[in-house]
Structures are given as C-alpha cells and as structure tokens.
Amino acid sequence: MSFQSILGNFALILFILTFVTGIIWFLDVFILAKKRRINADKALADFDIRNQKLTSEGIRLQEGGRIELESRLLKQPAWIEYSGSFFPVIAMVFFLRSFLYEPFKIPSSSMLPTLYVGDLILVNKFTYGIRLPVINKKVLSLNDPQRGDVMVFKYPENPSLDYIKRVVGVPGDKVVYKNKRLSVNGRDIAYETLPDFLDEEHLNYSNQYTENLTGVKHRILNDVQRPPFVSDPHSFPNRELCSYDDSGFSCTVPKDQYFMMGDNRDNSLDSRYWGFVPDQNIVGKAFFIWMNFASPKRIGGFE
Incomplete structure (x- = not known):
C-alpha cells in the first residue's frame, strides 16, 4: 500500500x-x-x-x-x-x-437529480451487515441490497475510491438498457415524463422522468444529444455475461454481485462501463442529506 x-x-x-x-x-x-x-x-x-x-x-x-x-x-x-x-x-x-453511520460528500453530477454536487450525505453502515473496518470484511449478514437502493461502494477498479450509484440489478437479474429504457428480467420499467431539468452547474437542460424501479420511484435524467450505446466498455470480470450493440446493452448479474447505474444516465461512469460490484466492496446504504452549504434547503431524506 x-x-x-x-x-x-x-x-x-x-x-x-x-x-x-x-x-x-x-x-x-x-x-x-x-x-x-x-x-x-x-x-x-x-x-x-x-x-x-x-x-x-x-x-x-x-x-x-x-x-x-x-x-x-x-x-x-x-x-x-x-x-x-x-x-x-x-x-x-x-x-x-x-x-x-459514515458521512460522504457528493463529488460529481452522476446522481442528478437525486443528489447534487456538494450534498453531504449519511450512509448507513449496518443495513447490509456488519463489516470489519479497514479490511471491509463482512462478519454478520443482515439485509441484501435491493433494486432502487442508493449505495456507496468501493470502486472495483480502484478500491481506494468510494463511488455512489443506484442498484438496478441484484444477483441473477438480467438487466437490459436499450434506447435509454430499462428492463429487468424481461419486465419493462415504467416511466413518467416530467418537466425538463436544468443543470445549473453546466447550464443545460435534460429530459427528466420518474422511473419506477420495481416499486421504487425516483427521478432520472436523459441527454437527447448522447447516443444510446455504451462507448468503450472496459474489460472487467464476468464481461462475458454482458453484450453490447448500437442500441445499448444487456447483462446478467452474477452471484454475490450487483449492477449499478447513476440517475444521470448519460453522464455517469457506472456498471455499464466497468462491470459489477462484488458484495465485499459494499460500504453501505445512503439515506439522508445532512447539509449542502450552497443550498441548505436540500437537507433531508431523498428517497
């Protein structure tokens, strides 16, 4: 080290x-x-x-x-x-x-419109089980991550970095994202159109939708200027379980691993690019914004 x-x-x-x-x-x-x-x-x-x-x-x-x-x-x-x-x-x-509980600061816009840059959040460290500090080894299992959870985890390609994304696929799921629409296990996810979202940091508008991810409703963004395909996916473990084409991708989630995506779908480096998140990389479940110095009104839960 x-x-x-x-x-x-x-x-x-x-x-x-x-x-x-x-x-x-x-x-x-x-x-x-x-x-x-x-x-x-x-x-x-x-x-x-x-x-x-x-x-x-x-x-x-x-x-x-x-x-x-x-x-x-x-x-x-x-x-x-x-x-x-x-x-x-x-x-x-x-x-x-x-x-x-562990505090984290949101560093990027990959989780807009759910989490903003500068949001200071709390992460529940025991929701998914008790883990030994530093080595992050689970010693007691409690609950498994569920689709729709906002989860902090160690970036598989560099475990010294913490990432935050939304769980869209759990072990055994077949996740398909074609033409910017998600389906899980052959079931199309329901969408509701919302007014366009203004990203004040970059001063651009994005299409905004409510996505009902098997019972968990949350907002997502799509950029109409971005193509639907995944450009240059990495070579990652179990890469053979994913297939890519011009309209998107499909992946089958292996045992004890999870498929993660950012809510800002066209501005998120996530499992589409670097693969699955192993259970041993899980840090905890994000659940509360305790401060944003640029916008104190954002304090509160975000689910």
Whole structure:
C-alpha cells in the first residue's frame, strides 16, 4: 500500500490513531500511573522526614509545599495527557464511522437529480451487515441490497475510491438498457415524463422522468444529444455475461454481485462501463442529506 493511498484511507488513519492513543491510555492507566504513584510516595515520605527534622529545629515551613510536590510528581507528561484526552473521542468517531453511520460528500453530477454536487450525505453502515473496518470484511449478514437502493461502494477498479450509484440489478437479474429504457428480467420499467431539468452547474437542460424501479420511484435524467450505446466498455470480470450493440446493452448479474447505474444516465461512469460490484466492496446504504452549504434547503431524506 502506497503512502498516498494510506493518506486517502481515512478509516485506516482513524484505526491507527485509535490503536496508538489506546495503547498509550492503557499503559498510563495500568502501568505508568502506578509507577508515578510509587515514586511520588517515596518522594513524599522523604519530604515528610525532612520537614519533621526542620520543624523540630524550630524552622517554620511554607504551607502547601507537600500538596504542590505531590501534584507535580503525579502530573502526566504532556504526550500522555494529550493522547489520553483524544483517545475517547477518536475511539467514538472510529466506532460510529465503522459500524453505524459514515458521512460522504457528493463529488460529481452522476446522481442528478437525486443528489447534487456538494450534498453531504449519511450512509448507513449496518443495513447490509456488519463489516470489519479497514479490511471491509463482512462478519454478520443482515439485509441484501435491493433494486432502487442508493449505495456507496468501493470502486472495483480502484478500491481506494468510494463511488455512489443506484442498484438496478441484484444477483441473477438480467438487466437490459436499450434506447435509454430499462428492463429487468424481461419486465419493462415504467416511466413518467416530467418537466425538463436544468443543470445549473453546466447550464443545460435534460429530459427528466420518474422511473419506477420495481416499486421504487425516483427521478432520472436523459441527454437527447448522447447516443444510446455504451462507448468503450472496459474489460472487467464476468464481461462475458454482458453484450453490447448500437442500441445499448444487456447483462446478467452474477452471484454475490450487483449492477449499478447513476440517475444521470448519460453522464455517469457506472456498471455499464466497468462491470459489477462484488458484495465485499459494499460500504453501505445512503439515506439522508445532512447539509449542502450552497443550498441548505436540500437537507433531508431523498428517497
């Protein structure tokens, strides 16, 4: 793993910080603090003997000297004090991010009109099962991704990158996208025409529809200027399960893998190009926009 990839892996950085600060906290509580106490008791005993001698000689001692000495001897070194202070906070953030909810920022327009560039979203990490942090290994299965879910996953061609798309095909499904219309297992998906959508970032209009993906209604965009075929699909695992022609493509989703597409259909690099998402790449289910600094009114659920 390169240094650059480590810097880009926030979960790994959090794990390392939690581990290091936790070790320091543990050593201080169970070893170093006890040693400081023993050394302080010895020093205080010597202090008491010396003070008794001075008192017997009629020398008046300054009050509070013993308390100040004890406080100084028991004081944690700065590096231990800071580590111990940060450990509970870092550990809590690591636990929440790893097993409950993780924040993400939408970097592109591939999920318009559902998600905008700059949307800060929350992803449920336990909906699809409990996974070990950093290595992302599932240790407890709960629910499987369903068609229509908006899912965050590790990009199959570069797992250090997180992608977000919509699940359109689950294991065993035959997904067909011809002339910009989707069908799953031979069933045509229902569409309802909506007013054209203005992409304010690029200042262009797109055709907008409501797509009913086996019970999950959501909006999609189509660009009439773009052709329906997939240009230059990559060479990916199980590529033989897909066929491409001038009108689009068809793919049969293999076991334990998922077919993903962006809602901005003609402006999304998704499973049509780089293939299926293995179960081990799943991060979680996106469900809530908690902030968009450019448009605070977008806060809320998006399903």
